[in-house]
Amino acid sequence: MLVRSILESLGHRVTEVADGRSAIDAFTDRWQPFSAVLMDLHMPGLDGITAASMIRNFEMRTGRRPAKIIALTADVLAETRVRAVEAGIDLVIEKPISADSLRRALVGVGQDFESAA
Secondary structure, three states, X not given: OHHHHHHHHOOOEEEEEOOHHHHHHHHHHOOOOOOEEEEEOOOOOOOHHHHHHHHHHHHHHHOOOOOEEEEXXXXXXXXXXXXXXXXXXXXXXXXXXXXXXXXXXXXXXXXXXXXXX
């Protein structure tokens, strides 16, 4: 709820889903691409790293311009960051998340977001 509130206060439109599978579905079913995807790394069912990898594969198969994928996580292990980068995640932001850290992360992206947590 905090992330959604911050994004909306910055003028962004948010599509929120409950898990990784729903994130993939929302991303691939949408005609107009999202500018960015905010993804929790540890979600029920399909985790954020797997979901990000599937999004990147979809973008490559369809020729869709890549969205910026930002991971939100309390997991600070170096190996997790390596796996995130390998999956195509552009940036990892550690929790707790501040409005300022989100604002800096979103410089240069459009207004449509998908948030999976």
